[in-house]
Every structure is written in C-alpha cells, then in structure tokens.
Amino acid sequence: MDHKWSMVVDLDRCTGCEACVVACRAENNVPTAGEDEAARGRVIHWIRVERYWEGEFPNPRVRFRPVLCQQCDAAPCEPVCPTYASYHTPEGLNAQIYNRCIGTRYCGNACPYTVRYFNFFNPVWDKPLHLQLNPDVSIRQVGIMEKCTFCVQRIKAAEIQAKAEKRDLIEGEFTTACAQACPPKALVFGDLNDPQSEVSRLNRSNRATKLLEEVGTRPSVTYLERGTWRGEKT
Amino acid sequence: MPKKPVIYALCPDPEAAQRAVEGLRRAGIEARNIAVVSSEPFEGYEFSRRDHQTPMPWLAALGGVVGGTSGYFLAAMTQRSYPLPTGNMPIVALWPTGVIVYEMTMLGAILVTLFTMFISARLPNWRAQLYDPAVSDGMILVGATNLSQASRIEANRVLGEAAGGQVKEVGL
Amino acid sequence: MVMNRDDIARLNEDLLRPLFRTSGRFYWAALILALIVIVALAAWGYQLWAGFGVAGLNRPVYWAFYITNFVFWIGISHAGTLISAILRLANARWRRPVTRCAEVITVFALMIGASFPVIHLGRPWLAFWLFPYPSERRIWPNFRSPLVWDFFAITTYLTGSTTFLLLPIIPDWALVRDKAKGWRRKLYSVLALGWRGTPRQWSRLETAMHIMAVAIIPVAVSVHTIVSWDFAMAPVPMWHSTVFGPYFVAGAIFSGIAALILAMAILRKVLHLEDYLTPLHFDNLGKLLLMMSLFWLYFIVAERLTVWYGNETSEMAVYWPTQRGPFAPLYWTMIGCNFLVPFIILSIKQLRTVAGTVVASSTIVVGMWIERFLIIVPPLERKYLPFAWGTYHPRPVEIIITAGTFAAMALLYLLFVKFVPIISIWELKAGVRQESVVPIPASLLRAPDLIESPSPSGLTRGPAGFSREVS
Numbered sequence: 049m050d051h052k053w054s055m056v057v058d059l060d061r062c063t064g065c066e067a068c069v070v071a072c073r074a075e076n077n078v079p080t081a082g083e084d085e086a087a088r089g090r091v092i093h094w095i096r097v098e099r100y101w102e103g104e105f106p107n108p109r110v111r112f113r114p115v116l117c118q119q120c121d122a123a124p125c126e127p128v129c130p131t132y133a134s135y136h137t138p139e140g141l142n143a144q145i146y147n148r149c150i151g152t153r154y155c156g157n158a159c160p161y162t163v164r165y166f167n168f169f170n171p172v173w174d175k176p177l178h179l180q181l182n183p184d185v186s187i188r189q190v191g192i193m194e195k196c197t198f199c200v201q202r203i204k205a206a207e208i209q210a211k212a213e214k215r216d217l218i219e220g221e222f223t224t225a226c227a228q229a230c231p232p233k234a235l236v237f238g239d240l241n242d243p244q245s246e247v248s249r250l251n252r253s254n255r256a257t258k259l260l261e262e263v264g265t266r267p268s269v270t271y272l273e274r275g276t277w278r279g280e281k282t
Numbered sequence: 283m284p285k286k287p288v289i290y291a292l293c294p295d296p297e298a299a300q301r302a303v304e305g306l307r308r309a310g311i312e313a314r315n316i317a318v319v320s321s322e323p324f325e326g327y328e329f330s331r332r333d334h335q336t337p338m339p340w341l342a343a344l345g346g347v348v349g350g351t352s353g354y355f356l357a358a359m360t361q362r363s364y365p366l367p368t369g370n371m372p373i374v375a376l377w378p379t380g381v382i383v384y385e386m387t388m389l390g391a392i393l394v395t396l397f398t399m400f401i402s403a404r405l406p407n408w409r410a411q412l413y414d415p416a417v418s419d420g421m422i423l424v425g426a427t428n429l430s431q432a433s434r435i436e437a438n439r440v441l442g443e444a445a446g447g448q449v450k451e452v453g454l
Numbered sequence: 455m456v457m458n459r460d461d462i463a464r465l466n467e468d469l470l471r472p473l474f475r476t477s478g479r480f481y482w483a484a485l486i487l488a489l490i491v492i493v494a495l496a497a498w499g500y501q502l503w504a505g506f507g508v509a510g511l512n513r514p515v516y517w518a519f520y521i522t523n524f525v526f527w528i529g530i531s532h533a534g535t536l537i538s539a540i541l542r543l544a545n546a547r548w549r550r551p552v553t554r555c556a557e558v559i560t561v562f563a564l565m566i567g568a569s570f571p572v573i574h575l576g577r578p579w580l581a582f583w584l585f586p587y588p589s590e591r592r593i594w595p596n597f598r599s600p601l602v603w604d605f606f607a608i609t610t611y612l613t614g615s616t617t618f619l620l621l622p623i624i625p626d627w628a629l630v631r632d633k634a635k636g637w638r639r640k641l642y643s644v645l646a647l648g649w650r651g652t653p654r655q656w657s658r659l660e661t662a663m664h665i666m667a668v669a670i671i672p673v674a675v676s677v678h679t680i681v682s683w684d685f686a687m688a689p690v691p692m693w694h695s696t697v698f699g700p701y702f703v704a705g706a707i708f709s710g711i712a713a714l715i716l717a718m719a720i721l722r723k724v725l726h727l728e729d730y731l732t733p734l735h736f737d738n739l740g741k742l743l744l745m746m747s748l749f750w751l752y753f754i755v756a757e758r759l760t761v762w763y764g765n766e767t768s769e770m771a772v773y774w775p776t777q778r779g780p781f782a783p784l785y786w787t788m789i790g791c792n793f794l795v796p797f798i799i800l801s802i803k804q805l806r807t808v809a810g811t812v813v814a815s816s817t818i819v820v821g822m823w824i825e826r827f828l829i830i831v832p833p834l835e836r837k838y839l840p841f842a843w844g845t846y847h848p849r850p851v852e853i854i855i856t857a858g859t860f861a862a863m864a865l866l867y868l869l870f871v872k873f874v875p876i877i878s879i880w881e882l883k884a885g886v887r888q889e890s891v892v893p894i895p896a897s898l899l900r901a902p903d904l905i906e907s908p909s910p911s912g913l914t915r916g917p918a919g920f921s922r923e924v925s
Contacts, residue, residue, distance in 0.1 A: 089512030089844045098841035115839065121370065124689050127598040130605075131583050136367045148593060150583055151506070151576015152601055153516035157834060158688040162514045162842035166576065168507030190505045191576025260838055263689050294459070321629065322884045323656040333654035338661045342669070356586060357597045364594070378598045381680065385606040388673045392614045392666065399621065399662035403655040406647035413650050418632035420462035420883075 051139050051217070052268070053198050054240040055227070056250040057114055059273040061234035064112035068095050071229030072116075075199060077185045079171030092165040094196040095226050114235065116226070117142060117163045117196035118259060118267030125155035125164060133193070140268065141198055149192035156193060160263045164195045198237070199224040219245050240268070288452050289438060290317070290425030291445035292416050296327050299422040302444030303329040309436040311426050317412050319423040329424075338398050342391045349390015350383045357382040412452070465883065469875045470633055472725050476872065487865035494858020497851045498573055506576055510849035514842055515834045518827075519852035520574035521684075523859055525826045526709070527567030528608070528681050529702070530819075533710030534560030535615040536674040537742075539667040548738055550885040551730045554878045555721060556714050557619040562866040563713070564612050566859050571604065573855065600684045607680045611673050618666045621659060624649045625880045678706040685829065691768040692761060692833045701753040708746035708792075709822035712815035715739050717867065719812045721876055730877055733808055740811040743818070744800035751793045754825075771836045780845075781832050784824050791821025 072078065072095050081091040095116040102109045119142045125134045126142070133148035134155045144164075156164040170190045173181070181187070184201040188194045206222040219238060227235040238247035247270075250256065255272040293299040299318065306316050313332060324330040357379045365373045400406070414423050424444070426437040441449045501508050511518055534556035541549035572581045583593050584605045595602045628649040631642035649655065682702035685693040715736060722731040761769050776785045796814040799805045836843050870876070 085507065088507075088510075089514075090507060091513075096841075098839065100841065113841075115841075126368065127371075127596070128600065128688060130596055130599040130601040131593060132366060132596045138367050148583070149576070150578075150580045152571070152574075153511075153576065154599070154601060154684075154688070156513065156516040157690060160689055160838045162837055162839060165513060166506070166511075166516060168511075169505035193576075263838070265689075318653055319650045320653075320656070321625070321651055322880055322887065323660060324653075324887075325656075325660075325884070326887075330653040330656060333652075334657050336658060336661055338658070339665055342665050360586070360594060361597065364592070368598075375598055378603065381603045382597055382606055384676060385603070385610045385673075388669055388676075389606075389610040389613060391669050392610070392617060392673075395662050395665045395669070396617050396621075399658050403658040405624070405649065405655070408644070408648045411648060411650055415632040417651060418466065418629045420459050 050241060051203075052240040053119065053139060053141060053203065054238065054247045054251070054268045054270065055116070055119075055198070055224070056236045056247050056256075056270045056272060058234045058236070058250070059111070059113060059271055060255070061232040062097070062112045062114060063232055063234075064097050064099065064110070065231060066097050067229040067231060068114060068226035068235060069093050069097060071225040072196070074180060075182055075185070075225035076197070077171075077181050077187055078194075079167075079188075080174055080177065085168070090166075090168045092167070092194065094163070094165070094194075096163075113259075113271070114226075115161055115163060115259070116269065117198075118161055118265065118269045119196075119198060121266035121268065122264060124158040124160065124263075124265060128154040128158045130154075139203075141200060141203075142195075143197070143200070144193060144195055146186060146188050146192050146194065151191040151193065153193065160260050160265065164193050166193055167191060287429060287434070288317075288412055288425055288427045289429065289434065289441065289449055290412060290414070290423050290452070291441035291449045292414060292421040293424055293445045294421060296320075296324050296329075296422060298444050298446070299324075299424050300327050300329050302424040302441055305440035305444055306424070306426055306437055309433060309440055311429070311433055311437060315426055315428045317423070317425040317427060319413060319417050319425075321417050321420060324422075336398075336402060338395065338402070341398050342395045345394025346387045346391035349393070350387035352390070353383040353386025354379065356386070414450075461886075462883065465879065466629065466633065468727075468729070469877050469879050469882075470630060472871055473630060473873065473875065474634070474638075480868070480872070484865060484868055487861045487868065490861035491858050491865055494855045494861070497854040497858070501851050502578070508849065508851050510847050510852055512844055512846065514837055514844050515831060515846040517574070517834065518831050518846050519848050519856055520570050521830055522823065522826045523856055524567050524570035524574070525681055525702075525830070526823050527563045527570070527859065527863075528678060529706035529709045529822065529826070530713045531560045531563035531567060531611075531615070531710065532674055532678060532703075532706035533563070533714040534558065535611075535618050535670050536560075536707060537711065537714065539618070539670045539674075542663070542667045543671075546738075547885065548735055550881045551727075551877045552714070552718065552735055552739075553881070554619070554622070554874075555717055555731075555876055557615065558867060558870050558874075558876070559710070559713055559717055560615045561612070561619050562863055562870075564608065564615060565866075566862055568608050568612065571601070600680065600687050603680045604684065607673075607677045611670075611677045614666065614670045614673050618663075618670055621662055621666070622878055622881065623874055625651060625659070626875045626878060629879055630875070675703055678703045690833050690837055691766075692772040693829075695757060697753060697757050697760075701757060704746060704749045704753055705822060705825060708743070708750050709819060711739055711743045711746060712818035712822070715743065715811050715815040716819065719808060719815075721871070722808070725871070725876070727877065730882070736808045736811045737806050740800050740806040740814070743796060743811065743814065747793055747796045747800065747818070754789075768838050771840075772833045775836065776828060776832050781828060784828060788821045788824040788828060791817040792825065 073093065076094060078092050078094060085091065095114055098113040098115050100111045100113070102111060119140070121140060123134070123136065123142050126136055129135070130152060131148045131150055133145045133150070135143055135145065137143050151166070153166055156166060167188050167190050171187055184205070202222050202224065206217055210217045217239070219242065223237045224235075227237040236246050236250060238245040240247055240251065242248060250272060251270050253272055255274060256270050257273060258267050259269065259271055291302065293302055299320070303316055303318065307313065318329050320330070358374045361374050412423070412425050412427070414421070417423055424441060426441070429437060438449050538549070538553040538556045541553065572578045575581055584595055584602060586595050595605070624647060627642050628646040628651065631639060631646045634642055679699040679702065682698035686695055686698040688694065718731050718735065721727055758773070761773050775781050795817045799810045799814040831846050835845060
C-alpha cells in the first residue's frame, strides 16, 4: 500500500517551547547562522514557531503556530524549478534534490508559507555542534535551497527495515524529529492512507483546518484549532 | 584554368547603368553573363529586378514548422520518456509545451531565413570576384562575362557608350 | 540626378569618420568604462568567493536588485529591434538613420540582461543545466518552469535581433573595406564576407530583412510577456496578475524608446551627426514616447485600481506600503518620472526638442528601473504569513554590479561605434534616392523628412527628373 505522509499540528496543545526547532536542527544538520546573519534574515529553521500577539497591554495573549513545509499536493515550488530540484515523490512528499539545485530561489518566492531556505554561505557549526552531525543527512553547500523533508531519512530507514523483515510499516514505529521531541504531543506524524492511524483520526476532527487553504496548494499538514483563531468565541 | 576575360564599365548613374544593361542584352549577351554591382539596391530600376524571385518566405515558414515540431518533441517526448510524478498534474502540460513550441517555431524561421539568405546571396565568398572599389563612390559597375570574340567587340562598344568612359578588362 | 557623387563622398566621409579617426577622448572614455566594468566583475567574483550572503538578499526577499536589472535590461532591449521592425514594416521614412542605433541597443541590452539570471544564481557555474542536453546525470530542464521559457525566449530573441542587426551591416562593411587601408582593410575584407552588391544580393537582403521584421515583432512581445510570467505564474500577492504580460511589454517599449533617445542624443553630439539625427527624429520619437507614457499610466492604474477595489487581505498588505508606507517615496518618484515629467515635456510642442526629449528620457529610464524594483521587492517582503515578513536593503556588491551594467552598456556601444558605421549608410543612400522618385503623398507632407529639413550637408533634393516606375 502506498503511504501518504501527513502531520497534524494541534495548536491548542502547542506551548511554543521550540523543542521541535532544536530537534529538527540536530536531526537534519541545519547550520547555525549567527546573530548578525540572523538579523539579516538568513537564519535557517526547517520548522519555526510563529508568534502572534492578540489584545493590548496589559492583557496581551500570544498564540503559537509551528510552520514547516506543508508538503503540498499541488506545490507551487515544484513547477517553477527549472532543473527538477524541487519535485514530487511517488509517496507525495515534496522533495528537494540538493545536487540538482542551481539556486534560482524561484521556489522560495513561489512558496506561500515561506518555508524554503537558501544557503547564503557554506554551512558552519559552532563548536562542539560540529561533532553531532547526523551521518544520515547530507550537508548543503552554499547557493542551494533546503527545507523540511518530513525526516525522509527516518521514513526510508523504517521502510527498508520493514521490507527486510517482510512486513508492513507499523503505526508509531518511527516519527519525525520534531514530533518525537514535542512535550505536549502537539505534533503528530503518520500515514494518512491508513484509516486507523492517529493522523487519520485527527484529520477527521472538526477542529481540522489547513494553512492558507485559499491559495489552493492542498497541503499535507493539518492544523487543529478551536475557532478563536478566526475571532469566534468557543 | 585559363582566366576568362571580363570587361566592365563604371556607370555614373543608374540611368546609364540601365542603358548599358539594355545595350548588352541587345548585343545578344545572355542575362546570366551580364553583371551589375552597385552600392545601393536601386529597387526602382529594371536592372535590379533580375533574380528577384525567391522562395525565402516559404522556406522560412517551413523552417518555422520544423522548429515548432522539434520544439514539441523536445518538450513532450522527453517528458514522456522519463515521466516524473507531478502531484496529479499532467506529465506533458499543454501550456508550457506551447511556449516552447512557439519559441522554437520562431527560432526555426529565423535561422532558416539567415541561412537561405547567405546561401542564395552566395555569401560568404572571399575569392576574387568582379568588383571595383569605385562602386563605393556611387559608381555602378556593369560588366559582361563569358564573351565570344564577336560579342566582346560589341559589348565593348555598348559599355563605352553607356558609361561615357573607358571600358576596363580584367581576367578572373 | 538625385545624389551626385559629391553628396555620396560627403556621406561616406561623415559616417565613416568615427571608424577611421579616433580621438584621445575615446580612449579615456573606454578606459574609465572598462575600469568600472572590471570593478563590477570583481564584485561578482567576490560574491562567488565569499558566498552569496554578501548580497543584501534574505528570506523572504530572494529576488531583488539582480532580477530588477534583468527585467530592466530586457525591457531596454525592446528599444531596438521591435521599434526598428515596426518602423520598417510601416515604411516610416524617417526611420533610416535611426534603425541601427536602436538595434545595437537591443543586442547589447539583451546580453547584459541575460547575464543577470546567471549572476543571481546560487551556483552560477551550473547555469548550463538549463540547456536541454543529454548528460550521464540525467539532468533535464523542467519545461514547466517559466525560467526555462525565459531561456528559450531569450535565446530566440538574441539570435533574431543579432541577425537583424548584422545582416544590413554587411554592405556597410563592404564600403569600409573599399575605403580602409592597412589592417582595417584586411579586417573588413573578412567581415564583409565578399559582399559586392549584385542585384541578387540586394534582393535577398531586402527579402530577408522583411521576413526578419515580421518574425521579430511577435518574438519581442513574447520575450517580455514571458519575463512577466516569471512573476505572474507564482502565487505571490500582487505578482499573480493577468495584466502583467501587456503591462511589461508596454513598459519595455516605453523604457526602450527612452534609451534610444538618450543613445541618439549622445551619438549626435559626440560624432557630430547633427545633419543625420535631426530634431525631427527626436520629435517623432518623443511623440511615441508620450503615447507609451500614457499607455504605461493606463496599465498601472488598471493594476492598482483592481487590487485596491478587490481589497483582498494578502494583496492589501503589499499595496499600502507602496502607496503610503516605506515604499511610497519610491512609488511617487516613479509616477513623477514616468508620467508627470514626460507628459508635461512631451505634450508641449515647444518642449519636444532634442534637449526636452533627453530630459524626459532620462527620468523615464530612472522611473522604469524603480518600477521594476517596486514590482519585485514589496510583494516578496510581505507574503501571506506576517511572521515571515522581512525587509530588503541593497548592499555594495549589488550596487556596484548594477552600476557596472550601465558602464558595460556604454562600453559595448562605444566599441561598436568604432567598428561599425552607426548609421546604415546604404539604407540612407537608398532612402534619399527613393524620396525623389516616389511622389510624396499629401498626408505625409506635413511631417517634414530628413531630406526636407534644411541641411548643410549637401543632401538636398535635386530635381526629380527621373520618371521610371517604381514598384
């Protein structure tokens, strides 16, 4: 059976702790930018926690929204890439082939979620971070785009393992780094083609929405939220 | 190969050139043996209208068809022969293929026009040809080639009359 | 007789002078321009060596100065070939001294413009992957990408406009060959390709130019339409607009004519071509410029008004900063440069002089550069999710490279004028002759032509004593 990888982000659970950001950085060899470059907007974080403030002082309220690549079915980044570096895998993932990327950055412009990141310099890690690089994930050189892969290295490892043991993937056998690290379990990863999976169950929730659904990208990430985001009272 | 004698005269104006050409023709010299060289097209004169027929526009259109077809094969066939998943979108998309076909059509027409022009105008040709630098001063060269002994005398007379000056002889 | 031998000699002498005589000023100008170009190339080398981060780009503003320059120069390239082709097909009599100055702009502006997609690449050394060639790595261009359409469109346009420029140069190179001595004679003997000027050659040349003129117009229109689709095909607020195709084409012709007027004014002054590039040409081109200015205003009103009226949240986030936010100073400068100043100058007959059109053209070139910047950067700064908004500030590398392109354009033009007669001599001669044979229709009599303007050059019209039919 084909898989349809999906993530559910429960905004009502998210505490904005950013453990997902750190876990992703460690898992996927995301380089650090440093203060100056971060101030220039060159920081890379495949998943970011967006903060939006509501209300006025002295009663402000902050809302968090983790935003990662939405792995769109109709991804605007794919058709614009002149070299097929951004392409659609048979499992519906939105892959970035680093070796093919020549750095037009068109995909970054076309992405409505602004989740595609450009390597403005060759990657560097402050010591001792350079000692904890993940050998399963390639390092990206200067001049190419990168983005969230849904931890494709973990998906592939689990699939190979299952194939070696001549069995199907088991629900919960693996998950992405961000979902694994999330203390309140706000991030859930799984196979949408399996009707019994956790993500399938959550996708049927009446709290389920998609981010920027009006752009027509058909994202694979679902957000769970009570109506207050839209200004409604619960 | 022995050099063939060629005689020519430099006419000061297109009317004289026209008279010279007509004279040569009356003298029985075949049209293909009458040479005219000028520094302007002189479209208004009969002598400039020889060799006017050319299939160049049709060849250009043909080049467009060939270019457009190759554009279609380039875009459509290569995508079909190595199909990549596109997220439920067509492997060969109509619109982009149309853009490639359009540009290749125009490129084909342009290239064929360029090559046809060079080939049919017999360019480039760096060998010695019947020419006189005085053409650049506004003179029009009218000459006769492949002459027999009889027609040579006649041509000499006609050219001398029309050009009102001396007739030159060169070997090519 | 229309032109006597003295006239021809004078014409040859006037128009070949820049090729044979070189003043010290030429060397100084070439040296200074070459230095600027070298500095710009060094800046690009620095960007390659140090990493792309030395430019001011960031996330989300992934495109800025470089793509602005790309669109701007491709726009300038519409000066020549398009205008020249239209004037040729319309058989506008005054076109003859203008066409080549215009076509050169096209070829060089296209080369400069086409270099920017490469300069802006993250890995420019792999730019050839856009070219469809079979390789062992199975790299193949994605024909769905507007950037690949750009590649095809620019290739076709560059091939076409280079052909369009070079074909009518061949007879002029033959003329130079006859007049030159020494190394120049050898050089031009090769370049002239053995051109003699037989009726057959003239006829083929004219036919080819006619076909090229017909073919190049749709190509030019398609090129800037496709450039506009680089933006319009992406779902970015205020990029995703149907008006972009014609809007870009109109803007391109607009800036192109302005560039042509500037080039002509400089040539006229420096090469003493006052008798050939007359106030009449500036007046006619000024009228065209006025019309394009109004077109441009129409398009920007059509674009802005529909966005404002639609009041779509994501678009308004981009719209207001350009009207009264941080981009407002640039926006209203653009309106002044592209509409107010040119409109006032060009609609008043007394101001539509050489100096007047030059002032209007200068503001338009500046205004059109700003226009491209405002099309590209504000939408990228404020795309959908406000948390990911950013700001863009250019950094020295980008500014130096931008300045370098203007120097490169001037340098290429300078060198071209040294090697090619910038006014098509044979076409000018043929035009003068045609004038006297064809009776001038009454409708055209009001627009005085080159021939009828009082001219000290001796190019005066003789008695039309020749009555042979003209086809």
